[in-house]
Amino acid sequence: xxxxxAHIANPVETVDRRRTQRRTLRxxxxxxxxxxxxxxxxxxxxRTGLLIETDAAFSIGETFLLVLPELGAAPARVVRNDGRLFxxxxxxxxxxxxxxxxxxxxxxxxDEDDGTDIATARDSDGLYAQRRPSAILFTALTALFTAVIxxxxxxxxxxxxxSN
Numbered sequence: 001x002x003x004x005x006a007h008i009a010n011p012v013e014t015v016d017r018r019r020t021q022r023r024t025l026r027x028x029x030x031x032x033x034x035x036x037x038x039x040x041x042x043x044x045x046x047r048t049g050l051l052i053e054t055d056a057a058f059s060i061g062e063t064f065l066l067v068l069p070e071l072g073a074a075p076a077r078v079v080r081n082d083g084r085l086f087x088x089x090x091x092x093x094x095x096x097x098x099x100x101x102x103x104x105x106x107x108x109x110x111d112e113d114d115g116t117d118i119a120t121a122r123d124s125d126g127l128y129a130q131r132r133p134s135a136i137l138f139t140a141l142t143a144l145f146t147a148v149i150x151x152x153x154x155x156x157x158x159x160x161x162x163s164n
Contacts, residue, residue, distance in 0.1 A: 022046045023099060025106040031056070032073075033064040040066070045102055049089040050076065058086050068094065070101035 027042045031054070038056035045051075050066075058064065058078045065073040066088075074094050080087035 023103055025103055027102055027106040030067045031064050033058065033062060042102065043085070045099055047093040047096060047099060049087065052086050052088060053084050054086065055084060063091070068098050068102055069105040071098040
């Protein structure tokens with residue numbers, strides 16, 4: 001029997017200067033610079049930065065407001081440019097909940113992108129996106145559930161004190 005020689009190499013480690021994990025998505029949102037409002041497509045997103053695609057003429061160093069779902073306007077700065085793609089950093093890190101909301105709003109595999117996100121963002125004075133009725137209902141039900149739990153805890157505590 002003939003022996004086989006194999007060489008197992010350690011994978012080449014790439015230097016990733018990113019401070020936080022990026023999430024790939026496709027989400028249409030609005031952005032407002034000092035001179036104009038533009039439609040942009042978020043291609044990837046993290047707590048500290050994002051990659052957008054747009055026809056707008058952003059320049060490196062330019063600051064703009066980006067409308068994110070459930071967060072509203074988040075200021076970002078352009079740090080690199082490659083044609084229609086712009087690498088941007090948030091001036092302050094956005095909460096993880098904003099990343100989750102953006103991922104939930106982005107079309108999933110097989111979903112059609114009907115452009116309602118950008119239309120909604122423009123209809124409400126051009127900057128802040130309106131909440132969908134389902135989001136308002138969810139928020140109201142969550143508040144109601146929290147109030148019921150709080151009243152239950154208060155009742156338990158008062159019963160405990162009255163029995164002593």
